[in-house]
Amino acid sequence: MTSTVPELSAVADRVRIAPDDEAVRAQDETISYGELWERAGRVVHQLETLGASRATTIGVHLERSIDLIVAIVGLLRADCVAVPLDVAYPAERLRFMCADAGVRLVIGHHQPLERLGGFTPVTHDGKLVYAVNESVPSTSTEDDLAYLVYTSGSTGRPKGVRYAHRNLTNLITWQSESSSCGAGDRTLQFSPASFDVIYQEVLTTLREGGTVVCCTEDERLDPQLLWDLIERERINRIFVPFVMIQSLALFADAVTLARHPLREILTSGEQVQCTGPIRAMFARMPGCRLINQWGTTETHVATWYRLPADVSSWVDLPPIGTPIRGTQVRVCDEDGRPVPDGTTGELWITGSAVGPGYLELPERTARSYRTDPLDPDSPAYRTGDLGRVRPDGLLEFLGRQDTQVKVRGFRIELGEIESVLNSDPAVAQAVVAVAGTAAEERHLRAFVVPKDAGQDNGQLPDRLLTTLRHSVPAYMVPTGIEVVPSLPRTASGKIDRLALTTAGGAA
Template identity: 40%
Template sequence: MLLDALPDGADHDPEVVPAPGSAAYVVYTSGSTGQPKGAVIEHRSLVAFARETAERLQLGAGDRFLQFASPGFDVLVEELFPIWLAGGAVVFPPPAMTGPGIDVTVLVERERLTVMELPAAFWHEWVRELDGIGAPLPGSLRLVIVGAERVLPERLVMWQKLGVPLIHVYGITETTVSSTFFRLPAKASEADLRHLPIGTALPSADLRILDPELKPVPQGAVGELYIGGVSVGRGYLGQPGLTAARFVADPACPGARVYRSGDLVRQRADGNLEFLSRVDTQIKIRGLRVEPAEIESAMCRHPQVAHAVVTVHERAGDDRRLVGYVVARARTRISVADLRRFLGRELPPYLVPSAFVQLEAIPLTTNGKVDHDRLPPPGDEPPERAEEPVPPQTPLEQQLATIVAEVLKVTLVGRNDNFFELGGDSILAIQVVARAQEAGIALSPLDLFEHPTVALLAQAAALKS
């Protein structure tokens, strides 16, 4: 983007007016392939998006819109052109007030901002800080837009106390920034707070929810989102093969194209869409489908947890484990053992992370998203125990404690230690049972789930023999 000073006035306007099909900009994105690809957006798409977004956000000449996004991120387009079209001002924050440590509240007050858009991960932290200090928002702020990642229900509850409208947006670089908008009602329903919809489409985005055969799914059914209409970009610069794979023929309109989003959605009875997950990045642990956002939401309900991220760590081969990263609330300390027990009451056993890593802050990219590459791998330190381990009291307990310790790769297992709180899971349970059976101890995997301590497991084995 060229910001050099240019002569002002009609006499200095460009002589050549771009055609609607001319390229307006190119934004590079890596996506799931990891290889940069330049999405080409044409003037017709940009003009339609700017006009419709200005109308949807009710932007006017009195608005002051914060420029927050990185210049290499397509949200920059949403921060510039709609507000310019409406006659408002774009506010570029001074260098001293940018970066990860930016004080958003001070910036809003100083620059009299009326509208701003923040990535969800950054917004989560800001809302937590606001709730912690109980400070009101500056009076100039009339609207906040949030997007990029799933929004935590707990933060929505905190935000509703502040009285400023919130809009949730969803969009893809290849289809001109944002395609759907959802305005959270002042008194939002439990359903909206639990799973914030992505809303309804702009007129330039023709949305289709299709099954694997490219047939429309019934209302309420889950399908992949395809985006058509004026918002669809030209394709990937210099990559015709990749363009053909993602920009596919419109099954309902010969000669037209739709963009295959790779996102699973469903349409509610009120017409709003709900984002569910990615088609190609659904996490599966031992054949079970896992939604990290569901686990993160449960973790954030713990009174000591301020922020949480869940990811998969592969230790060796196909040994994939869920790892939970947590940031403690101010002036508190998280007990991992207590957190495990809390999650055990909130979630099925297979959704409880095998390991937890406590961080001072969740690392973010320059665009404000969670930087998964900078999340440290879990260490080999022994798991935290709620109490000192009690030694086994019988030869059978000693034998079982030794087996469990070997499988979990810990030095000591007490008779009252919970197998799952020490990092065990269903696959490791099978290994424990297999070794026990080799040693002549009659057990089944179900026994370990129903009797997760050495003491209880020994009792179950004794009853069987």
């Protein structure tokens, strides 16, 4: 249970070579590589004592902290499957995830653990608390899984996405080799624990011999505080959603070469738009490069594009670039056949980036996880994203095929929100749409048709918003709900979401 998995082999080497180097920093606390490895080893021991074995699913319910990094490394060393349980998620969603993944044992902080229900603390190590739900049988998955993350589901049921050690090893090795950062450099830990980017932040940095610097939640949400942290802690690399780059640009007037140490800003999750403020910010940081990455939760990063150092040469909508190592992207027609360069089609990701599929959803897995249309021995994932190959050979992203959307960096299935709304007895029909065009303006709006149009439905929106806040993460709660007599439809009879969001009351 304590053999080193491939994605940790370089970290183990760092522990042997430079055990006293700083590995993780959070506020005023730091730990060295040797301390990180020792504390992660204690996690392995506790898991063994509590009956966990290889491939056992283990919940991680920790706030951003050194403890969180220790738990991530400890679970990888134990070869257990991490199931991140975001402390900001509603209790109902967390309980579903635990039940769906067969989580019997959770590592957490004491106060957040109280929200899970059914879990009893059995031991602790410092602030790390180990809690067990005796009513859940111990569950193991296939041996190769590193983690299991949940993403929004079109049927109202969140999907557990499996990601294997081989996928993670390929990603981390590629990211380290393609980055300008290395030993002694400092990377911000910005991503919530429930998003796969945290593995990219943490494991890439530790593999390189750098320092992971954890921000507070206030710093994560406030661009001015984040700039202060970047300067104070001498951060060299950040992985942030595009909307945060937009926000940072609005507070970048005082940024100078002398004050900032950034060399890389990496973003994924939404179409990058090279606005005037963003161009101005990078013009003041000639030593820092903007890197656009594209992929899905099912594949993590699949392509990348490093924008030119000359900001004046940037196009408004940069491409998503070229595939990472061991990975290919096919542009296919509706039947899964590759189309000629320059033709729009669905983007299929193939090769080393493709994970093993969804947890206990064989039909959905069979629809989305296929084989490479040019190599039947290689796995493929149908993304539902549209794109094409430009004349220069770079891939261009052209939007979504379906109702899965990206808002402020979060991937959202509108159907999951609609399912909650439609379950209310006072609602005849509900639809959720995205309003706003620029990334910083995009937001969710909901429209409901009441079952009884004759009664006073004035309190219905507030009641539905309260229900949503208890059912889905905050980023999935619409900014407003409008009661409408009917929903507009297209000529084919489908709901016209564009008409909803362009109507006067939906802006």
